[in-house]
Amino acid sequence: MSKVKLNLIAAACENMGIGVNGTLPWKLKKEMAYFTTMTTKVKDESKLNAVIMGRITWDCIPDKYRPLNNRVNIVMTHHIDEVKAKVPEGVIVVPSLDEAVKYIEGREDIESTWVIGGSSIYKAAMEHENCGKIYLTEIQRSFDCDAFFPNIDKQQFHLVDEEEIPGERQLEGDISYFFRVYRKL
Numbered sequence: 001m002s003k004v005k006l007n008l009i010a011a012a013c014e015n016m017g018i019g020v021n022g023t024l025p026w027k028l029k030k031e032m033a034y035f036t037t038m039t040t041k042v043k044d045e046s047k048l049n050a051v052i053m054g055r056i057t058w059d060c061i062p063d064k065y066r067p068l069n070n071r072v073n074i075v076m077t078h079h080i081d082e083v084k085a086k087v088p089e090g091v092i093v094v095p096s097l098d099e100a101v102k103y104i105e106g107r108e109d110i111e112s113t114w115v116i117g118g119s120s121i122y123k124a125a126m127e128h129e130n131c132g133k134i135y136l137t138e139i140q141r142s143f144d145c146d147a148f149f150p151n152i153d154k155q156q157f158h159l160v161d162e163e164e165i166p167g168e169r170q171l172e173g174d175i176s177y178f179f180r181v182y183r184k185l
């Protein structure tokens with residue numbers, strides 16, 4: 001097995017929704033900052049992290065925020081040429097998760113790899129032999145959604161304590177949530 005660990009990061013509401021109409025169903029600034037910090041921070045400052053996303057998630061990121069800065073952006077699509085022609089230089093376009101892993105293996109300057117959605121990309125990563133942890137923000141409310149986080153099989157994924165992740169309930173406006181981490185056994 002390759003040394004590339006796939007860590008997933010997502011925010012999901014009570015009904016496991018992650019998105020609606022190509023956008024997030026909620027506006028949570030601090031939660032977004034957590035996503036940015038987690039996916040960007042490195043121990044070795046000469047390295048970068050990679051983020052792997054589906055083509056729709058790429059399309060959903062406002063122009064001014066993409067590519068996500070200080071991270072190697074990798075977009076998965078079945079329409080390689082079409083998508084390559086649309087994305088800025090430096091964005092990597094791949095036809096599968098295995099190809100994304102291969103690409104990352106070929107670079108010495110990538111420290112951590114984050115799978116950032118959406119649904120089918122999360123599912124593929126959870127089933128992949130290189131799957132590591134799921135960093136899931138559990139929002140304590142239901143929202144109307146049309147994209148969902150896949151079922152987490154609790155036989156395979158166990159809740160773990162991570163020292164650097166705040167364990168207490170987070171509150172933003174009238175929405176509360178917890179930062180949880182699951183590890184694949």
Ligand SMILES: NC(=O)c1ccc[n+]([C@@H]2O[C@H](COP(=O)([O-])OP(=O)(O)OC[C@H]3O[C@@H](n4cnc5c(N)ncnc54)[C@H](OP(=O)(O)O)[C@@H]3O)[C@@H](O)[C@H]2O)c1
Nearest residue numbers: 010011018019022023054055056057076077078117118119
């Ligand atoms: N709450 C969160 O943490 C979070 C995170 C991410 C996204 N979101 C939300 O989720 C929604 C988007 O997610 P989504 O599930 O609809 O779409 P998505 O997973 O981002 O993108 C789906 C696309 O990815 C490509 N793809 C999927 N599986 C593939 C595979 N095995 N090989 C190659 N390409 C593959 C295909 O692109 P082509 O059609 O180009 O072939 C497919 O149409 C938005 O509402 C977004 O805001 C939320």
